[in-house]
Amino acid sequence: MTSHPVDPPERESLGADRILKDIFLPTDRERIMQAMADTCAERGYADTTIDEILEKADVSAEVFAQNFEGKDDCAVAVVNMILAEGTAASSGAWSSDYSEQESVIVGFLALLEMFAARPSLAAVSYVQARYAMPPKAYLAYASGVTVLASMLDRMRAYASDENMVPALASRAALGSAGTLIRQAIVAGEAENLPKLLPDIIYGLLVPFLGQREALRSAERARELLKDGG
């Protein structure tokens, strides 16, 4: 049987601009969400208007309406995006070679580095979603906190007596970390978030491991920062 060479089907020419758009440039939806995050961080959610978002994202009202039902819907999408990116960052840092303590350290460092690189997402996550956004956005934020708390709860197995650690200890420990982070964001120092790692690790682990082990973990976090993370 002879085979006949077949010309490849005619293809639309892939111009450089299309390649760049597909690979490097954010979509309209992503630009709108980033504009929402930036404006919320700057003015607060209540004072953020759709007009400002449209201008910042350089999209029309029609494009906004194609992507979101309104300001609240966009806010929820931003919070969900942050949850997804935070999960990707911390799970990307994880390795099965790490102990539970090391997993907490590298996971949190990855989160802090992500927020340091994108301060408006930090402001949305730690300030706006928690205090200022509508209920659905708050619930999305709260679901992220619940997941983190359940992961931290694994540290109960290392407590000298699991029964002495109250049920709310993980939630409280995350609150201690959140307050240091929020303090830096509000002071306009989000780029320094990774430097908080040792103190945050102490606060997260001391309810479960006790002071000596928590201080050792904080020192390990300090070394990790010196080594470049």
Next chain:
Amino acid sequence: MSTGTRSERARLLDALLEEMAAKGCRGVQVKKVMRRAGVADHDVGDQHSLLFAAFDRLIERLVACMKGRCVRAESWEEGVRLAIEALLQELARNPGMTQMAMRSFPALRPEAHVRYMELLKAFAPFLEEGRRVSGVEGELPAEVEMLAIGAAEAIILDAVLDERTAELPSLVPSILFSVLTPFLGPERASSAMRNAARAA
């Protein structure tokens, strides 16, 4: 801007706080509140400055309430417990004021959130003695007080957002554990928590 004599200012700020608690920060009509408080109708100027001043007054009231309670304490740990009890009872007594202080006000604008962080820092002096009591003073984080305060704030805010403000006093033992643990470690904090539960 001038708001008259000291007593006029105090009356105005108290009335503003009541209004903020009833209507949320964005619903406040300052001129109406001034008339109700019997304060002369001066040029209001920046309304937000007045709301911030009212919030500062709330911080002063809460700190005074906590200080008044913990003068009776025989130890640092007992002082922290009494201060937390005083705070939670005060917050539970006025759910509208608590919602305003912990949600409506911080959401007002970014500058309001700076003020909210000042509210949290105002509680730090109650905890500073804990460094000496800890036995590991030189090793504790520089911001150990804010770690402890943040732990308490998370539990309280969750309850407030869940509309369980009236139940706040029942959370004293859990909050006490989380506040004391960074200074004393979980074993000593757990002992204080059990004593608090028995005392309740």
